[in-house]
Amino acid sequence: MNHVKVATDFSRYPAGRFLKDGPFSGEAFRNKFLEPKLLAGEVILVDLDGTRGYGSSFLEEAFGGLVRHGYDADRVLRLVQLQSKRESLQQEIRGYIRDATRDS
């Protein structure tokens, strides 16, 4: 299974929504780690622990943004597996995926 640990493979300081916000934005994370695996139909395990934290802008764009980019929410929930000591963080992310609507 593919595995990405955000704190070490991406940044300990993930923040911001769009690429223009900075190098460690939600869009950057989605582009680099999530979309390539979803395109290939592969499962990816995202280890969320070890960062300074996650703002809603980062999380919504990284995960909810997948749905806006055309990926079915059920498919995202099946292929993107989350790992964290904090169940509430996983629930928050699943909420962003379910709430996101596809861009027309």
Add this chain to the structure above:
Amino acid sequence: MFNTPSSAPIHLDFSRVKRLNAEGFLLVVAELQRCVSATYGRHPLTCTHSVNDKVCQVFEQIELGKFLGTSTGATPADDDVVHWRFVQGRRVEGEKYEAVLSDFNDELPESMQESLFIGITEAMTNVANHADELPRADGFSFTCLEKWWMFSQYRDGRLTVTFCDLGAGIPRTLPIKRPALAKLMRRLGWYDDANAIRHSIKDSISRTQEDHRGKGLGQIARLVDSTPGAFVNILSNAGVYGRSAQISGGVGHKRRNYRDSIFGTMIVWSIPIQKQEES
């Protein structure tokens, strides 16, 4: 200042300054940097320093002398000075959390460190995402796009983090971001700066699936809710909205409008902590 002859020096006189208020001084520093950027450094700065040693210590502690090109000669030593930290940046630079707050890793619970990181980076994200919506309303066209400034200070058992930008301000951007809400507020006669801030936050907290942007303001405001004695003040243009976690439980709110505008947004988080003395 901007009508002065080309390359005429600008003199800043701090000689009568006896005391520095962190919030006010952060705005002064931000405005000074904006002025220098606006004139492309054509006007050299000269400066008369304060005769007050504490004020001079603060100038040295935050390295303002490097910007002004002159040193006060003071050495930061006082307990209420050495805990000042200052950073500035552009767009979202989460790693700068460490520059202002890593000294407090031992005193702040992990959950509060996380909340502060989220609050600060969401504030940076707001600056980056809303910088180009409207020009600043001070009548001067030069903008400090996506720039922000931040102080932290430990004093009298409280950690204070102050973040500011020189943007259009929440009361002016609300009608663009939430036109229906702004229209309703106007119809009810509620639209003033303080109410615009309050309702922007309220709207951000209650927002569910209708809009994927804008939840950050709620995270900025709510980070104090679970720490009794903590409060946040959000000043934007001429209004302020304050939110505090009561010792007796619950959350208190206050709002006020001032006569003058700061032409931007400032967020002040104040959290009670017990700083461990360095040995």
